Amino acid sequence: MARLRVLSIATLFPDATRPDFGGFVERSLREAAKDDAIDLTVVAPLGLPPWPLSAHPRYAALANLPHVELRHGLTVHRPRFRLLPGLSGRWNPALIARAVMPLARQLAPDLIDAQFYYPDGPAAMRIGTKLGVPFIAKARGADISHWGHRKHSSEQVRATGAAAARSLAVSEALKADMVALGMDADKIVVHYTGLDHDRFRPLDRTAAKTARGLSGPVLLCVGALIERKRQDLVIAALRDLPGATLLIAGRGEREADYRALARDLGVAGRVQFLGPVANADLPALYAAADVTVMPSNSEGLANAWIESLACGTPLVITDAGGARELVRDPVAGRIVGWDVEEIVAAVSAILADPPTQAAVSATVRDRFDWGRNGRELAAHWKSVAQAMPSRPEPPADT
Incomplete structure (x- = not known):
């Protein structure tokens, strides 16, 4: 045939x-x-x-x-x-x-x-x-x-x-x-x-933070630094999340604006712009984060959402694309509006009562392959x- x-x-x-x-x-x-x-x-x-x-x-x-x-x-x-x-x-x-x-x-x-x-x-x-x-x-x-x-x-x-x-x-x-x-x-x-389960899996969070010289709450954004990804909302939220560090992985046309915003808001010392991160290095980055925050204006079903959950890191994301198909349980995170106060409240709730990495990872284990x-x-x-x-x-x- x-x-x-x-x-x-x-x-x-x-x-x-x-x-x-x-x-x-x-x-x-x-x-x-x-x-x-x-x-x-x-x-x-x-x-x-x-x-x-x-x-x-x-x-x-x-x-x-x-x-x-x-x-x-x-x-x-x-x-x-x-x-x-x-x-x-x-x-x-x-x-x-x-x-x-x-x-x-x-x-x-x-x-x-x-x-x-x-x-x-x-x-x-x-x-x-x-x-x-x-x-x-x-x-x-x-x-x-x-x-x-x-x-x-x-x-x-x-x-x-x-x-x-x-x-x-x-x-x-x-x-x-x-x-x-x-x-x-x-x-x-x-x-x-799909999802590479061998690569994206829970790693020791304390060790991952130590390897990057981090302590305290860590937030992570993964994606191009462009208008629709709205990293500016996460930078603004940092003012009301004392002691938290924000890692931003990606590059794009808005990077200079976001760096200036961090300086203007007095949080530049707690924001790290990492530039593009190789896919093979992302699991260690997700492991170092307590929450992945991505308040995008639009998405389909972002690979970064799934990868973060697979690594045991809950999400705070906006109601864009397939967000509600992924975050169906508080263990997986929270869905918020395009609002700084809502982001702060959702992140604070997760930090106050963090789910186990194993429980978060289980939300995508059987659905994506x-x-x-x-x-x-x-x-x-x-x-x-x-x-x-x-x-x-x-x-x-x-």
Whole structure:
């Protein structure tokens, strides 16, 4: 029996210069590719700007990546497309489709998989239409909450939902958001993320704090330093949490503003900006924290939420995305509003009566697993392909 040829498009995917860039995508695809009935090829398009921006070290390093490589058993192609940083978001799907099309024609896939609803989804839609093959697209959070509402991308997001043979969402809440955009609920399936249980597990908290030279209550934020992550609320809450230290893992455009805010509020000495933290180093960081605080404006089902709980660290998070699908018991933490006083009260309550790390970890132990995630993804691919009639030969380029 012929294997199902799947072409998966992922604009977030690790490479030699960014080993943790979309690592969760790579892990999911690696697990799905273990199915002997699947022949998977990954396409991770690289957006490169014109000169002189191309000379920037960030882009120069990307330009030197191989066009094709074998990575952890996956064949990964990296076609280039023209990128105008901050300006070309509306055109990226068409540019990606144009860059991927020659490879897609060569491989003649039975199914196209888009790992993000935007820009991957509209690109997969264009390629699928040209080749006469079905496509499936996954929504993860900002691809719906942000791109699904922007003037020049919302129409493409909705068109992707209408044309996709099936859509996946990382939470029930995100599925509801997609339906609110006009997508067919019957075509959307919730597909929870996975978890590396060997890596993310409880470690000794006292030892973890000592290793970092910490004492007293420790709060942790994990995520890009961008507006929607709202680390400013946690910094402000620190004023009313005496003796607490805040660790901020990540980088982004708001870092300078957040450093200034900490100085203005007189808490700079209790805020540590750690920059990007490698995935392998996160468990020790979660172990050192008494509470992970993430008051995001929008999320799908944040990997950091699940990883924190798996390490035994409870959450204080806002009612964004799938928060209520995860925090269903006070042992897992609290859901608060976008309000400093509520954050202070929730953190104080957890610090006053902390749950055991084992009890917190148990809340996600059986619900999230990379093996399950990969098997479900492969099953979605196969069921979509089996439901489609035999396709005609792809049309010639015009």
